[in-house]
Amino acid sequence: MPDPAKNRVPLGRPLQLTDEQLDQLAQVTPEDIEKAKAFWRNNAPPKFASLLDAQTIEEEEEQ
């Protein structure tokens, strides 16, 4: 029987990220937005899959 302990990936060190690097990483890029759009579409209830594709609309004047 294979020993699971032998197949463990070494934990290793965490990413060494400076404050400046975290600042950079936290910025939302167009690529991030495209991924988030797909994530919402694929995981929101079907009725609301297109909710975030909403455009601003103006209300109509009451006659």
Add this chain to the structure above:
Amino acid sequence: MTFPIQTNVLTSRYGWNEATGRYIDLRTGQFVRFADVRDALESVIDASAIRINVLTKSLVDGQISLAEWQSGMLEQVKLAHTASAASARGGWAQMSQSDWGAAGRLIRTQYDFLRNFSDQIASGEQLLNGTALVRADMYGDAARGTFEEMRRRYERTMNGMEFERRVLGEADHCPDCLDYAAEGWQPIGTLPAIGDSICLTNCHCTFEYQTGTPDIEESEAE
């Protein structure tokens, strides 16, 4: 107030009314309930939680390294919080550069927590067991706080709202949340953010907003 009813199914079924800060179902011309928007977000947060759980279980089981886990978590946090921010602000088209900057700052806060989490795993201070899974789950749940913060920002800066109050969600309530809700209407931006209570990211409270003089009697009666 009426809104045009849309029949073109090639575009989104929804619109956004900037004056009210509400989505509109263009097929019916009716506002989309806040509860429905939040429920939709909950589904997205749940999906994020599953990914975070799988990722963290892989780390606990020794299938991936700490750096791989951290990298995956950074991506997943940004994904969930980006979608959450946009849902609060009326959708992708309504997000301004300033809004993206605000979303980035909220993500940055999560990244600080995540760096600390990773360092504690490396040092052994955070054990790689069920507690790590529970702690990791909080990063997806934190997207709920991002939704409320982005909405609060919108209500204050663009919708002219002056007062806010905490509304208890459908969950067990921590003493902090009970206290904050009992404070009733307060100047906008003064009540602690969602996630700043002892229940942390498990918080299901929301904010309500009002302009003008709040009805203190109503507030005190609730």
